[in-house]
Amino acid sequence: MRGTGVEALAIAARAGGELLFDGVTFTAGPGECVVLTGRNGSGKSTLLGCLYGTHEVSAGIVRVGGMTPDERKVGFRRQVSAVLDDSALFDDLTARQHLDLLLRSFPAVDGRGVAKWLVEAGLDERADVPAIGLSAGQRRRLLLIGAVARHHDVLLLDEPERALDTAGREWLTGLIAADLRRGAAVVVASHHRRLAERVGATEVDLG
Numbered sequence: 001m002r003g004t005g006v007e008a009l010a011i012a013a014r015a016g017g018e019l020l021f022d023g024v025t026f027t028a029g030p031g032e033c034v035v036l037t038g039r040n041g042s043g044k045s046t047l048l049g050c051l052y053g054t055h056e057v058s059a060g061i062v063r064v065g066g067m068t069p070d071e072r073k074v075g076f077r078r079q080v081s082a083v084l085d086d087s088a089l090f091d092d093l094t095a096r097q098h099l100d101l102l103l104r105s106f107p108a109v110d111g112r113g114v115a116k117w118l119v120e121a122g123l124d125e126r127a128d129v130p131a132i133g134l135s136a137g138q139r140r141r142l143l144l145i146g147a148v149a150r151h152h153d154v155l156l157l158d159e160p161e162r163a164l165d166t167a168g169r170e171w172l173t174g175l176i177a178a179d180l181r182r183g184a185a186v187v188v189a190s191h192h193r194r195l196a197e198r199v200g201a202t203e204v205d206l207g
């Protein structure tokens with residue numbers, strides 16, 4: 001495990017001319033999880049953007065994997081895996097092709113190959129369907145399994161429970177718990193009320 005997980009010290013962020021949050025402080029070290037909660041519009045996605053380098057903090061200090069967040073830098077992307085929206089899939093590529101491409105671009109998190117990750121995600125029977133032909137929940141499963149299958153020290157997830165059914169939410173909880181056991185630092189924005197307690201996370205409520 002390189003870097004130091006996620007550190008946010010007295011951070012503030014604005015969007016659309018409005019101050020969304022101010023003085024937010026938390027850390028997630030290796031094997032630790034922070035769950036960001038709060039009403040719609042409280043700034044959870046914006047905060048995750050601050051951790052990934054797609055949104056600038058207006059005050060405070062953010063370090064992710066020991067670096068100032070910048071998703072344009074390869075060194076940063078090698079350490080930080082993120083699922084922040086649904087746009088990261090190619091419509092014409094199948095689930096198998098997506099994972100194959102990913103594991104050619106980044107080292108795998110352990111010795112498991114694409115076939116085993118497909119089974120783990122419950123996508124083995126849909127492995128050769130182009131992503132455009134997958135259901136919303138299946139697309140989400142593909143994004144999530146891709147994020148944990150590639151090597152990373154830090155995992156950032158924005159409402160990962162979106163589109164998942166009851167079994168899918170259970171699966172997600174296990175996926176995050178396994179990632180924490182592997183030593184990742186995890187920050188999740190979520191409306192899934194029981195997630196924090198299920199994975200032993202610290203909750204940071206944006207109000």
Ligand SMILES: Nc1ncnc2c1ncn2[C@@H]1O[C@H](COP(=O)(O)OP(=O)(O)OP(=O)(O)O)[C@@H](O)[C@H]1O
Pocket residue numbers: 015016017020038039040041042043044045046047189
């Ligand atoms: N690029 C932007 N320009 C203007 N306003 C923005 C921008 N990005 C976010 N906002 C505003 O900032 C506020 C916080 O948005 P954000 O998506 O961070 O909230 P959230 O807590 O993730 O909400 P939700 O629970 O609905 O996903 C919202 O009022 C949103 O309209």
